[in-house]
Amino acid sequence: MAETQVGMQYEDLRHQSDTALIGMWLFLATEILFFGALLFTYMIYRLWYPDGFIAAVRHANILIGTLNTAVLLTSSFTLTAGLLYAKAGDMRRLIYSCVATIGLGLLFMALKALEYAEDFRERLVPGTNFALADHDGARIFYLFYYTATGVHLVHLAIGIGLVLYIARRARRGDFTAQAHTPVEVVGLYWSFVDIVWLFLYPLIYLVGRGG
Amino acid sequence: MRPLILSWAGLLMLLALTAGLAYLPLGAAEMPVALAIAVAMAVTIMLVCMKVATAPRLATIFAVGGLCWFLVLLSLGSVDYHTRTTLPVAGAIRPNWNEQ
Numbered sequence: 001m002a003e004t005q006v007g008m009q010y011e012d013l014r015h016q017s018d019t020a021l022i023g024m025w026l027f028l029a030t031e032i033l034f035f036g037a038l039l040f041t042y043m044i045y046r047l048w049y050p051d052g053f054i055a056a057v058r059h060a061n062i063l064i065g066t067l068n069t070a071v072l073l074t075s076s077f078t079l080t081a082g083l084l085y086a087k088a089g090d091m092r093r094l095i096y097s098c099v100a101t102i103g104l105g106l107l108f109m110a111l112k113a114l115e116y117a118e119d120f121r122e123r124l125v126p127g128t129n130f131a132l133a134d135h136d137g138a139r140i141f142y143l144f145y146y147t148a149t150g151v152h153l154v155h156l157a158i159g160i161g162l163v164l165y166i167a168r169r170a171r172r173g174d175f176t177a178q179a180h181t182p183v184e185v186v187g188l189y190w191s192f193v194d195i196v197w198l199f200l201y202p203l204i205y206l207v208g209r210g211g
Numbered sequence: 212m213r214p215l216i217l218s219w220a221g222l223l224m225l226l227a228l229t230a231g232l233a234y235l236p237l238g239a240a241e242m243p244v245a246l247a248i249a250v251a252m253a254v255t256i257m258l259v260c261m262k263v264a265t266a267p268r269l270a271t272i273f274a275v276g277g278l279c280w281f282l283v284l285l286s287l288g289s290v291d292y293h294t295r296t297t298l299p300v301a302g303a304i305r306p307n308w309n310e311q
Binding site for chain 2: 018021022025026028029030031032033036037040043044047062066069070073074076077079080081084187188191192194195198199201202205206207208209210
């Protein structure tokens with residue numbers, strides 16, 4: 001359905017667009033609590049096991065972590081540029097922006113896969129033969145690490161699917177300069193996934209490395 | 212497009228700053244500094260990419276509500292862990308897999 005079509009339950013296009021945006025914001029509010037509980041757990045265990053957490057942070061691959069943060073930040077901006085193009089009615093550039101965003105999302109996943117492979121090689125997996133077995137709490141850190149980054153990756157994979165959907169609809173001619181709400185809605189989701197990573201990054205790779 | 216590019220460049224600089232600061236011996240200030248930079252980056256994305264300032268009023272309420280619920284989660288959740296004196300939770304759940 002072209003975005004210019006107004007559903008029967010809405011007064012006008014604006015009402016329809018606002019409802020979709022508000023719906024995504026409400027979903028993101030629940031996501032804050034979902035990831036918030038994970039971060040809260042991290043904070044509690046970090047207070048209990050500071051030595052184990054510091055040892056684990058020093059084993060995290062800061063180069064890949066930092067590169068991935070830059071990749072994800074850039075992807076948020078390519079998608080926002082796409083929204084600006086959509087507002088200007090330039091759907092060809094919107095599609096290019098979507099393709100760039102998808103490419104950056106896939107690059108993030110590839111780098112993460114490299115990092116996981118390195119973690120497995122270095123026996124940084126909680127269980128028997130764990131490399132940091134002497135550090136109390138390091139296992140808990142790595143349980144958090146795999147859970148948080150895994151859940152984040154699932155969110156990113158969903159985001160890539162959504163951006164692909166936007167590109168296909170743009171190619172089909174569903175959007176106009178006045179009616180392109182799905183681009184905004186998906187942009188909100190993508191930026192949120194980016195923000196979640198901005199908090200995981202210091203907790204996994206940075207805090208505890210100095211001194 | 213120009214504000215967008217400037218914000219992106221600013222965020223990359225903040226990223227370089229937080230990565231660089233991680234190697235300095237900041238002691239107890241390490242966590243607050245890293246989280247403050249993360250908050251600054253998140254706010255920039257909320258303003259520039261998510262356009263929270265011009266979002267529908269109800270959306271803004273949900274965004275602020277989400278943050279408030281998160282603060283409730285942190286504060287009420289912490290009460291138990293920081294005041295518990297009789298149950299040694301950490302010792303009770305600490306895995307001891309090396310002895311197996």
